[in-house]
Amino acid sequence: MADALRLKDEGKSLRQIAAIFPENEKEIEELFGVVAFMKSKKDEFAPSRSLLGRILQELPESEPAKLESLEKKALISEQMEANNSRQFVIIDNESEAAGGEVNVETIPKNNSASQKTSLKVWDYFHNFKLAPVMAVVVVILVAGVSSYEIWGKKGASEQPPVAQSSLLKFAAVASKPTTMAGALDNVLNSINQDLNNETSLFDLGTADANLVTFDKEALNGLTNTYNENSL
Amino acid sequence: MKTVYNITSLGLLGAVLFGLGTPVFSYAQTASTSISTTTGTTAVSSPGSNNFCANVDKFDATEDQKLVDGIANYEKIKVTRTQVLNQNYASRDAQQEIDRDNFNVDTDAGLAALQELAQTDAEKKAVVSFGQIIGNAVSARRKAVDAAVKSFRSGLDQAINTRKANIDNYLAAFKSAIDGIISKAKTDCANGVDQSLIKKNMQDGIKSARKVFSDSIVKLDKVSVTISTLLASRKSAFDKAHQDFNLALTKAKTDLEATFK
Numbered sequence: 374m375a376d377a378l379r380l381k382d383e384g385k386s387l388r389q390i391a392a393i394f395p396e397n398e399k400e401i402e403e404l405f406g407v408v409a410f411m412k413s414k415k416d417e418f419a420p421s422r423s424l425l426g427r428i429l430q431e432l433p434e435s436e437p438a439k440l441e442s443l444e445k446k447a448l449i450s451e452q453m454e455a456n457n458s459r460q461f462v463i464i465d466n467e468s469e470a471a472g473g474e475v476n477v478e479t480i481p482k483n484n485s486a487s488q489k490t491s492l493k494v495w496d497y498f499h500n501f502k503l504a505p506v507m508a509v510v511v512v513i514l515v516a517g518v519s520s521y522e523i524w525g526k527k528g529a530s531e532q533p534p535v536a537q538s539s540l541l542k543f544a545a546v547a548s549k550p551t552t553m554a555g556a557l558d559n560v561l562n563s564i565n566q567d568l569n570n571e572t573s574l575f576d577l578g579t580a581d582a583n584l585v586t587f588d589k590e591a592l593n594g595l596t597n598t599y600n601e602n603s604l
Numbered sequence: 605m606k607t608v609y610n611i612t613s614l615g616l617l618g619a620v621l622f623g624l625g626t627p628v629f630s631y632a633q634t635a636s637t638s639i640s641t642t643t644g645t646t647a648v649s650s651p652g653s654n655n656f657c658a659n660v661d662k663f664d665a666t667e668d669q670k671l672v673d674g675i676a677n678y679e680k681i682k683v684t685r686t687q688v689l690n691q692n693y694a695s696r697d698a699q700q701e702i703d704r705d706n707f708n709v710d711t712d713a714g715l716a717a718l719q720e721l722a723q724t725d726a727e728k729k730a731v732v733s734f735g736q737i738i739g740n741a742v743s744a745r746r747k748a749v750d751a752a753v754k755s756f757r758s759g760l761d762q763a764i765n766t767r768k769a770n771i772d773n774y775l776a777a778f779k780s781a782i783d784g785i786i787s788k789a790k791t792d793c794a795n796g797v798d799q800s801l802i803k804k805n806m807q808d809g810i811k812s813a814r815k816v817f818s819d820s821i822v823k824l825d826k827v828s829v830t831i832s833t834l835l836a837s838r839k840s841a842f843d844k845a846h847q848d849f850n851l852a853l854t855k856a857k858t859d860l861e862a863t864f865k
Binding site for chain 2: 551561567575604
């Protein structure tokens, strides 16, 4: 698959690539379908500005890590200096409200990049600050995948033999067009996309005409040889 | 005293007359040179042309090298043009193939979804008919667009080949004219013809040959008319293909929607 994608990037057509990997022709076709679909729907994957704005508004008040007392802050700072470590302070609202203790995780300062990344993710999820955003991302991904499931496959009778994940199957069922108008719109959108692609390529071809006179400057240079005034 | 005054006056008058006469004499000499070089019969030396014959070979070698370098540059440009054109053709053809394959996959899936939603036999037949009409219309459109593109590319290739052949002819004619002029100059030098005359003849000859060559190159710009015609034909064919397709699509859509109502 990686080789097929590399060849695609190099400008090889689907047919040419399929000829190189005949045993994987079906998979390559599916893969290219996904790539083309993602490319064509890339704008739809981006949530609208208003949706993002609403999500941000609904986020709980951002509460920076806070400690109950300056003494605790000082204590932790001292520990950090002493242990050459960094600490992630996790605020548990419920336990904090009930007068519980603040959880402090101590991490060695010289941890690897992967550790840092995993810690950040852990920190975000622990605070649940990004939960609504993640939910939206998941919904968008599911919608995208389901669209591919519906429009990317060859036909209802030609189910790909490749095992599908339950997520894919669920998504496919969730957003399949249920009305004739919706299904027809999908066909018409596909046709419009094809017309736009064809027009774009056609317009690009117009510039080829400029190459006919590409030699003009070189020819003008030739007329400057054998200047009689230099005799 | 009066005698001295008269002598002085005569002297001044003579000096003035001499002064007036000198330019006339000089002009007579220049005019004589001009006439003699034109007729090529009288040998009159002029300043700066005494060593002309010794420099003819050097001039020829220097200018010939410039011409050779210029032609090499032109040949390189020709190769680059061909490469760029071929790359453009290949990359767009490959992209078109991918786009068309994707469209086929998408549309087949869309038609299958439509078929699933069809309830009655009439609706199912209408979907099949819709698919056939769309398939035929797409096929016809693609053929028309491909033909337009092929014709355009063929026209461009022809224009380029004609241009190349013309340039080769113009260059050969120019070089031949120059060679003839230089050869004549060398012969005249060997025969002891006055060098200023040889120089003048050579300058005139080269100037004339360069003008013929330059005018020919300028005439090549007329290819813009051919290109405009090619572009217009291509656009016209493309637009017609899309118009025909849209008409077929609109009718097919209307028919299908009518069946499902």
